[in-house]
Amino acid sequence: MLWGGVMVLLFSRFGWEHTLTQMGWFFTKAALLTFGGAYAVLPYVYQGGVEQYQWLPVHRLSRRSLRRSSSMARSCRKRASTLDC
Numbered sequence: 001m002l003w004g005g006v007m008v009l010l011f012s013r014f015g016w017e018h019t020l021t022q023m024g025w026f027f028t029k030a031a032l033l034t035f036g037g038a039y040a041v042l043p044y045v046y047q048g049g050v051e052q053y054q055w056l057p058v059h060r061l062s063r064r065s066l067r068r069s070s071s072m073a074r075s076c077r078k079r080a081s082t083l084d085c
Contacts, residue, residue, distance in 0.1 A: 003028065006024065007021075007024055007025065007028065010024050019055075022053065023053075023055070026048050026049070026053070030044055030045060030048075
């Protein structure tokens with residue numbers, strides 16, 4: 001409920017095309033539509049934040065770190081019963 005109020009405030013103050021409104025909507029989708037924790041959401045954030053919206057330069061979020069996080073996420077899923085992920 002609180003987050004919805006923030007999104008309405010951003011939309012009414014800045015409009016839909018403003019960067020803050022787009023960032024709010026993007027990360028709302030990331031929070032609601034992705035499962036598996038931070039490692040699972042990194043490829044989605046890379047695609048949206050770097051490639052689509054260009055909020056970050058490519059060197060700030062490299063594909064190498066994404067590959068590393070993807071492999072860590074896979075290994076954590078395999079060891080889901082343990083608490084060391």
